Amino acid sequence: MKTGDKISLIDDNLKGTIISVKGEVVVFKDEHGFTHQEKKEKLVLQDPEIYGQVPTVIKKEISAPRAKKHNRKHMVLDLHFENLVKNPSDYNAFERIFIQKEKLEETIGFCRKNNLKKLEIIHGIGDGVLQRMVHDYLTGQTNLEFDDHDFFYHQRGSVMVTLR
Numbered sequence: 301m302k303t304g305d306k307i308s309l310i311d312d313n314l315k316g317t318i319i320s321v322k323g324e325v326v327v328f329k330d331e332h333g334f335t336h337q338e339k340k341e342k343l344v345l346q347d348p349e350i351y352g353q354v355p356t357v358i359k360k361e362i363s364a365p366r367a368k369k370h371n372r373k374h375m376v377l378d379l380h381f382e383n384l385v386k387n388p389s390d391y392n393a394f395e396r397i398f399i400q401k402e403k404l405e406e407t408i409g410f411c412r413k414n415n416l417k418k419l420e421i422i423h424g425i426g427d428g429v430l431q432r433m434v435h436d437y438l439t440g441q442t443n444l445e446f447d448d449h450d451f452f453y454h455q456r457g458s459v460m461v462t463l464r
Contacts, residue, residue, distance in 0.1 A: 301326060306346040374418030377407045397433055404437055411463055419461040
């Protein structure tokens with residue numbers, strides 16, 4: 301260490317320039333103009349040129365593998381009646397809505413049992429009977445959230461449910 305070298309204190313946030321060296325004691329001036337005395341072993345030289353000869357090693361970054369459970373897409377339930385039974389013309393309106401509600405209850409139970417977090421329910425737009433049934437059923441359930449925006453009520457044919 302010699303006069304004019306830039307130094308910093310090891311255990312403190314104090315930097316400065318050496319004014320004089322007297323044996324093991326160094327006198328330096330900090331960036332605010334105050335003078336300090338410290339022993340040589342408590343000081344470190346701040347010389348950026350000492351790192352000039354050290355080659356920089358660039359390593360390839362490897363992304364961590366994701367668990368399979370995080371790669372799952374959300375489950376989709378299509379409540380259009382022709383997707384639920386073979387002969388849709390054999391059922392009256394009451395039977396149709398009853399079967400659709402049973403399928404909705406069964407699917408939400410399946411999601412809860414298998415710890416699935418997202419479920420998209422496709423109900424279509426139509427005259428709004430099925431949409432109202434889905435909305436009423438979801439409102440009566442606990443530990444789930446869904447889009448409940450009256451503004452979009454008749455404009456979307458599906459609802460996204462998040463189970464907690």
